[in-house]
Amino acid sequence: MDETGKRHECRLRGKFKISGLQSTNPIAVGDHVEFQPDPGQETGTITGIENRRNYIIRKATNLSRRTHIIASNMDQAMVIATLAEPRTSMGFIDRFLVTCEAYSIPAVIVFNKTDLYDEESLDYLEQLLHMYRDAGYKGLCVSATQKQNLESFEQILRNKTTLLSGHSGVGKSTLINAIEPSLNLKVQSISQAHLKGRHTTTFAEMFELSKGGFIIDTPGIKEFGLVDFEQWELCHYFPEMRALFNLCRYDNCTHHNEPGCKVKEEVENGKISILRYHNYLSMLLGEDRKN
Ligand SMILES: Nc1nc2c(ncn2[C@@H]2O[C@H](COP(=O)(O)OP(=O)(O)O)[C@@H](O)[C@H]2O)c(=O)[nH]1
Ligand SMILES: [Mg+2]
Ligand SMILES: [Zn+2]
Numbered sequence: 001m002d003e004t005g006k007r008h009e010c011r012l013r014g015k016f017k018i019s020g021l022q023s024t025n026p027i028a029v030g031d032h033v034e035f036q037p038d039p040g041q042e043t044g045t046i047t048g049i050e051n052r053r054n055y056i057i058r059k060a061t062n063l064s065r066r067t068h069i070i071a072s073n074m075d076q077a078m079v080i081a082t083l084a085e086p087r088t089s090m091g092f093i094d095r096f097l098v099t100c101e102a103y104s105i106p107a108v109i110v111f112n113k114t115d116l117y118d119e120e121s122l123d124y125l126e127q128l129l130h131m132y133r134d135a136g137y138k139g140l141c142v143s144a145t146q147k148q149n150l151e152s153f154e155q156i157l158r159n160k161t162t163l164l165s166g167h168s169g170v171g172k173s174t175l176i177n178a179i180e181p182s183l184n185l186k187v188q189s190i191s192q193a194h195l196k197g198r199h200t201t202t203f204a205e206m207f208e209l210s211k212g213g214f215i216i217d218t219p220g221i222k223e224f225g226l227v228d229f230e231q232w233e234l235c236h237y238f239p240e241m242r243a244l245f246n247l248c249r250y251d252n253c254t255h256h257n258e259p260g261c262k263v264k265e266e267v268e269n270g271k272i273s274i275l276r277y278h279n280y281l282s283m284l285l286g287e288d289r290k291n
Contacts, residue, residue: 009043030074034046034049083121108162112170158209162213241280
């Protein structure tokens with residue numbers, strides 16, 4: 001798209017090398033490029049890629065050290081979660097948040113399908129929203145099908161480039177269609193959605209919102225995580241723990257069994273959510289991948 005908003009279909013010519021990054025794809029969704037229009041045509045050739053403000057990657061394959069850039073230049077990342085089917089685990093949300101922290105991308109949590117929650121789930125939702133807001137995250141609840149709270153949802157997306165994340169079946173396409181019917185994204189039946197791993201595409205796609213802004217959808221990418229980090233780094237990706245940096249007795253405190261730990265003290269006196277702390281510990285100990 002050029003500065004006037006006109007679209008141009010462009011080819012890549014030659015080889016692009018991005019210094020320091022061994023990537024299987026030279027160009028990703030969200031990249032800002034320079035291009036040379038073909039004379040008298042709407043098409044063109046990409047001649048350069050601007051430096052990326054940020055980007056998210058995944059490994060090309062498990063064994064490979066090469067990475068695949070999923071998307072770039074995002075203002076925020078949003079996880080769509082639900083306490084209805086297919087229920088999103090807190091572990092999944094926390095991994096999403098940790099990844100956003102690692103990439104320095106602001107994160108938003110949206111709970112969808114609130115029309116289906118029973119009393120107990122609504123109580124739990126309240127608790128979760130509290131917990132995530134205390135940790136410094138934007139949290140929102142919506143119902144795509146009942147069109148509840150969609151103005152706030154739309155407001156958060158306006159004029160921003162947002163990466164959309166969340167398990168298949170949580171209602172991502174329904175939500176986007178609800179605020180932008182012209183996109184007419186394919187909505188899966190619940191039974192289809194339950195066949196995890198069946199995806200039509202594994203590439204990120206970008207949609208423009210008529211009121212301003214872009215959405216990057218990454219179907220088939222279950223988690224955009226997979227940043228490698230050391231054990232001691234993990235607590236830097238929990239803002240409420242990061243805020244206590246240097247207040248533990250030991251500089252390299254992992255807030256697990258160490259004496260004189262300020263984080264544990266704050267958990268005990270209720271200033272840090274015990275649920276978040278437990279998720280932190282299971283991530284630290286590598287026990288979080290089960291849910
Ligand atoms: N009851 C209810 N169902 C919803 C809601 N949002 C989505 N769904 C249903 O959930 C299923 C999966 O939705 P879809 O948008 O395809 O999910 P996606 O895989 O995340 O894109 C469809 O059957 C939708 O009709 C909601 O707010 N309430
Ligand atoms: Mg979808
Ligand atoms: Zn500590």
